[in-house]
Amino acid sequence: MPSPCRVLILNERDPLHPAAGGAEVHVAEISKRMAAMGFELTQAAVGFPGAPAHERVEGLDVLRLGRIPSYYPRVVATCARETRRGRFDVVVEHLNKVPFCAPAYSAVPVLAVNHHLFGRSAFLQVAWPIAATVVAMEALIPWIYRRTAFLAVSQSSKEDLVARGISGDRIGLLYNGIRQPETAAPPISARPCRVSYFGRLERYKRVDLMLRALAPLVPRFPTLEIVIIGRGSQREALVRLAEQLGLAARTRFTGFASDELRDELLAASRLCVCPSVKEGWGITVVEANALGVPVVATDAPGLRDAVVHEATGVLVTDGAPELLVPRLSEAIGSLLADENRLARLAVAAIAWSRRFDWDASAAIMADAVERARRGR
Secondary structure, eight states: OOOOOEEEEEOSSOTTSTTOOHHHHHHHHHHHHHHHHTOEEEEEEOOOTTOOSEEEETTEEEEEOOSHHHHHHHHHHHHHHHHHTTOOSEEEEEESSSOOOGGGTOSSOEEEEESOOOGGGGGGTSOHHHHHHHHHHHTTHHHHTTTOEEEESSHHHHHHHHHTTOOGGGEEEOOOOOOOOSSOOOOGGGSOSEEEEESOOOGGGOHHHHHHHHGGGTTTOTTOEEEEEBOOTTHHHHHHHHHHTTOGGGEEEEESOOHHHHHHHHHTOSEEEEOOSOOSSOHHHHHHHTTTOOEEEESOTTHHHHOOBTTTEEEEOOOOHHHHHHHHHHHHHHHHTOHHHHHHHHHHHHHHHTTOOHHHHHHHHHHHHHHHHTTO
């Protein structure tokens, strides 16, 4: 019997991190399935208040290497040291924040998983010195990863890599799966006039544009409800904006929501809106689809992979806020006014969501890891 493949996972946040997002869901779902296959998995993650330095999370050994100021230097040292000691067979590096550049110092093969690269959108999320650092680090990718095998979570993420100089024949596709809901959603006709957002509350998600697009629709839809599910640095600013736009009484900010509460809120929604500037794939979009909720989204990288235009939702041409807000408003208003159209999209959305399965994704990842282990 071959020995178990020992994998070191590099991803800044572990699945229990308070700011965990789509990449962390990916790590958790893939890891617990690969652990059941016999892989030995360790993640080098950043620490957070109250978290132990070592914790077992559903088949994944999480090593927390301190807070952000010391985390990245410690990751480099740990990966370089432990791969040279023969502790690991493969390093799986997740690209979704600052690149770890593992091929430059790992003594074992590296498999890179591209969720999304920020490019200039980093300046929408963090202070310019940090954003400039991210952009500069991403500019090193074609050189540092020139012999590295990649998996991309969407066609858009693959095209981004190719545009940066990575050969397309070294990039496989690894779509995210979703957890299928346990209960069926009610028909559109039985739902209130509710529009929801589900995801992180960060600047590049542009939830503020959704609120600005909904404000002029209130006279047409006086029973309009707005539900914003998620947490993030922009929550207080969004609460203030809802008050300024006269939407406070009809807007609910849930903060963190359990899977059960999230499904309950989404299943009672007629539409979900995702105005993000860029996504790796848009896992929240397909999770909404699984509950029969069509999505209005910007025609942006990742989202154009997750939304089938005029089948599972509507893609709106991106642009400056003064152009995008009226486009979002028109698309949302048109759908809310046409119950039959919404119902057709809801049926197709459920069928689309069933194509995305974590078991299938874990099998693709396991095969890619074994191929990396064998040097292929």
